[in-house]
Each structure stands twice: as structure tokens, then as C-alpha cells.
Amino acid sequence: MAATKTHPPSCAKATRPGCECTNCGGTQHGWSNWVAIAREPEPVRTERRMRLIRMLTDWSAKRGEKPKAKVYPKEATVDLLRIDCAGWLAWSAAGAAPDSAPIPRHNARTESGETSAEPPAAGDQPGSRAPADEPDGSASEAEVARVPYEVDPDRPDAVEQVDAFAQAMTKDIWQDVLGELQGSPEEIKAIRLQFAHHCWCDLFIGFVQALEAFGKVVEKVPDKAKEIITEAICGSSKQKKRSKLTEQVVDMVVDKAWSAFKAAAIAHSPLFGMLSGEELLRNLRIIAIFICPAPNNHKEVQEHAIDPLLRDARAYISDETKQWLATRFKQWADGVAKPAVPGSREGEGHSELGPPKHPPHE
Secondary structure, three states: OOOOOOOOHHHHOOOOOOOOOOOOOOOOOOHHHHHHHHOOOHHHHHHHHHHHHHHHHHHHHOOOOOOOOOOOHHHHHHHHHHHHHHHHHHHHHOOOOOOOOOOOOOOHHHHOOOOOOOOOOHHHOOOOOOOOOOOOOOOOHHHHOOOOOOOOOOOOOHHHHHHHHHHHHHHHHHHHHHHHOOOOHHHHHHHHHHHOOOHHHHHHHHHHHHHHHOOOOHHHOOOOHHHHHHHHHHOOOOHHHOOOOOHHHHHHHHHHHHHHHHHHHHHOOHHHHHOOHHHHHHHHHHHHHHHOOOHHHOHHHHHHHHHHHHHEOOOOOOHHHHHHHHHHOHHHOOOOOOOOOOOOOEOOOOOOOOOOOOOOOO
8 A cells, every 4th residue: 555645734734743744754844844944045944943942931931821822841852852963964054064173152041040031042943163252351353253164065964864754764765664564455545554653763763872882983884773763663662662563573673674774874975975974973963863753752762863963063053052952852851961871972161050940841
């Protein structure tokens, strides 16, 4: 039973948690829209960010009241994080995202527990360095501006990388997956619906775990890594609602996704072979966040995608977003900076700012 060739754009641009699109089975949920946002002009992303912060600030001021908007505080906070990721991808593609730890920017209002509804300053944006204060409290224009570096024209930029991997490992294999499903039309419809229940974000989390386990070098990752990916899906906190996704079905999906991943990384697109293991992990984590129907309610995405990006020294996530995360998620209430993992750049250069004194955890 094949899906129809048309696909509702509302799935790619979904704003509410959950995905019930049996047409794509979640393979197109969210991620293509966030890739499109990464390709928008920076002022458009800034306006999106300001709109989210205005909503979050309003909810904080009316603590305890039920939001009237379609998007709720935790969802809006995750969208703020997604915009940070999209912005970093865009700046990297333009050669403006630094590959080193940012200088923490100190803000008296946020350090005292107040949250600003204004657009973040240059040093609060992911991929930007905070300027050192001048004697009169200002910063020079040269220090504020991101300094572009030369981009290799033969190397796929960060946005293209994320787009290519997400496309290859979800949308491109979907018809093949449907072609091998067995059962009645009703059973296959149920399977397709359960695919949309966090199956694809669990798939990308499985790839993250496999690369971490085998040294992050694609050519050296053995095929038995597929067992790790299968376990990531079958052992997920979301699997209890996916009874139709048996291990046999999951094995079939993992096998196709694994082949697509290795083809995109090595064989059919040899330029992707130039990517480092850290770049591959970053791409997979960002895709997991983009494609997940509700990262605010998906433990594995939080632990294996969001948290590592928060701790990474490359400043994927702004200090302002970290503070909003601290107000809405208990696991980050004490701040997101953690001790650096030996031999890695995690934990370096992040804000020491604490969350507001009384975070409205939900």
C-alpha cells in the first residue's frame, strides 16, 4: 500500500506536538520547514525569535494562567532552540559561525533573574562572539560583527548536509519501506501512524549512539552498529505506543536507513566523506530535534541531541535560550553547563548564568 504522492504542507510546518500523518509516516514532519528557516534571511529568523520570546515573556508574567496561543511554553522554548540551530547552520553556510568557544556575555538583567523580551544581543546569538566591554560600556563595531571566513566551494555547507541526510534517511526510503510492509490495509495504516510517533527521531538518536560507540568514523563503523540503532528504537520511551513496530519491521527500516546514510556519507556523495565525526554527530542531533514531533516530551532526544548541543563549545545554542530552557525543564534548572568530557570540547565557554529564581516548571 503506497502513500499518495501529494503531501500536506501542514505536516512539514506543524506547530503542535504529535504527528498523525499516515501519508508520510512522520518522514517529512517538521525538518524540511526548519531547513527552510535556516535558508531565510537573518532578519526573518530574528523576527521569529522575537515573537517566541514575546510569548514566553507574556506567559512568565501571567504565571499559572493557561496560554491562549496554539503553542505552549515548553513547545515555544524548544522552537527557540530550533531557531538557534537553524541560525547556526545559516551562519556556518555563510562562513560566519566560529569554530571555537565563545566569550561569555554578561547581562545584569538576566543574571538577576529577569528575562528580556528584546531580541538577543549579538553575543547572545549562537555562532557569535560576545564583545568585550569598552571602558565606556560600549563595544566596537568590529568586535560585534561576526567575521566571515572563507568557505570551501567544493564542500557541502551545513544546511545542505542536514537537508541531504534527513532526505536520504527518511523521505527517500519511505516508499521502499511501505512496499515491504505486510498485513491488511487497516494494519498497514496503523503501522504508518505508529511510524509517525517519534520513530524517526529515535532512528537518528540511534545513529548518534552508533557513531559515538564506534569512534565517529563512518568507514570504520561496522554493520553490527545497526543493532544499536534498532535498540534505540525498540528500547525508546516511546515504543510502548508503537506495538505494531515489531523488531522485524524496525530491522527493515534500520537496514534501509543505514544503507542510505552510508551512501550519502561516502559512496554517492564522496564530498560528505570530508566531514568530521563531530560534524556528522552535529547533523544527526540537529535533524533529530527538527524532525521530533515533541522534543519537550521525548527523553532520548533531550539526552542525546539537545543536551550535547547545549554543552558544545561551538555555541550552537544562545545563552538566552539556555535560560528559557532552565525555566521550563527541571533537568536544566541548575544551568546547562556541565564538566567537559575528557578529550572533547563539551562544556567549554558556556554561560554561567543561572535561571530565574522561581522557574515555572510544568
